[in-house]
Amino acid sequence: MTIRLADTHAHLDLPEIAPDRDAVLRRAREAGVELIINVGIGLKNSRQVLATARRYPGLRATIGIHPHAAASLKDGDLEALTPLAGDPLVVAVGEIGLDFYRRRSPEEVQKQWFRRQLEWAAALKKMVVIHTREATAATLKILQDSRSHLHGGVMHCFGGSWQEARSFLDLGFYLSFAGPLTYPQAGALREVAGKVPLDRILLETDCPYLTPQPWRGKRNEPAFVMATARQLAEVRGLPLAEVARATWENSLRAFGLEEKDILGER
Numbered sequence: 001m002t003i004r005l006a007d008t009h010a011h012l013d014l015p016e017i018a019p020d021r022d023a024v025l026r027r028a029r030e031a032g033v034e035l036i037i038n039v040g041i042g043l044k045n046s047r048q049v050l051a052t053a054r055r056y057p058g059l060r061a062t063i064g065i066h067p068h069a070a071a072s073l074k075d076g077d078l079e080a081l082t083p084l085a086g087d088p089l090v091v092a093v094g095e096i097g098l099d100f101y102r103r104r105s106p107e108e109v110q111k112q113w114f115r116r117q118l119e120w121a122a123a124l125k126k127m128v129v130i131h132t133r134e135a136t137a138a139t140l141k142i143l144q145d146s147r148s149h150l151h152g153g154v155m156h157c158f159g160g161s162w163q164e165a166r167s168f169l170d171l172g173f174y175l176s177f178a179g180p181l182t183y184p185q186a187g188a189l190r191e192v193a194g195k196v197p198l199d200r201i202l203l204e205t206d207c208p209y210l211t212p213q214p215w216r217g218k219r220n221e222p223a224f225v226m227a228t229a230r231q232l233a234e235v236r237g238l239p240l241a242e243v244a245r246a247t248w249e250n251s252l253r254a255f256g257l258e259e260k261d262i263l264g265e266r
């Protein structure tokens with residue numbers, strides 16, 4: 001039986017990966033990773049992730065500004081990216097959100113640009129990929145305020161409690177689990193992953209960051225999503241093939257993709 005996986009959150013244009021991207025993507029294919037969402041984090045990077053998605057089979061792109069870069073934004077910047085959104089390879093706006101852990105941009109500036117990008121996504125009729133760190137309550141409040149014009153979304157690298165999981169599920173969002181699900185100290189997170197409805201779970205690497213066990217300490221890459229899939233299978237008490245199939249189908253549904261289009265590009 002073929003194991004087919006999706007890595008729904010990768011950064012293939014960061015300098016940690018870009019120089020040997022051909023080899024990285026070859027290893028991904030060998031590991032059964034047939035779909036990769038290449039996620040934008042800035043103005044220039046959003047153009048790069050789309051250009052990369054055009055060059056390889058099974059890739060899609062998102063465009064958006066990470067909260068770290070919020071302070072560098074100015075009026076007109078989102079409008080300048082708008083033409084990219086018409087490309088069929090652009091499947092979402094993201095990653096956008098709030099990061100009060102590193103606070104590279106002031107909180108109020110992050111909130112302002114998070115709201116503006118949610119409105120932008122609504123106007124573009126795109127779903128959203130959300131980054132939140134040490135900012136769950138504020139993120140949830142802004143998403144709830146925007147609820148009526150959301151077109152679906154993903155909480156990327158979900159690491160919250162069951163109560164927080166339920167709040168995001170109530171918004172109709174998917175929860176995406178990354179390498180930390182495999183970490184020895186992540187018992188509470190594994191318990192949450194055991195309870196989330198299986199049809200609302202995605203898998204991701206967030207590479208080059210958050211490398212799963214047993215490769216922790218090395219650079220992360222899409223092939224390693226297999227380790228997180230295995231961990232999820234163990235948590236759910238299901239065969240790997242079943243978890244792979246469910247998360248594959250969820251990924252297609254979440255990002256509005258057709259399996260025949262993705263596999264037809266090989």
Ligand SMILES: [Zn+2]
Binds near residue numbers: 095131132157
């Ligand atoms: Zn992120």
Ligand SMILES: [Zn+2]
Binds near residue numbers: 009011039095206
């Ligand atoms: Zn990311």
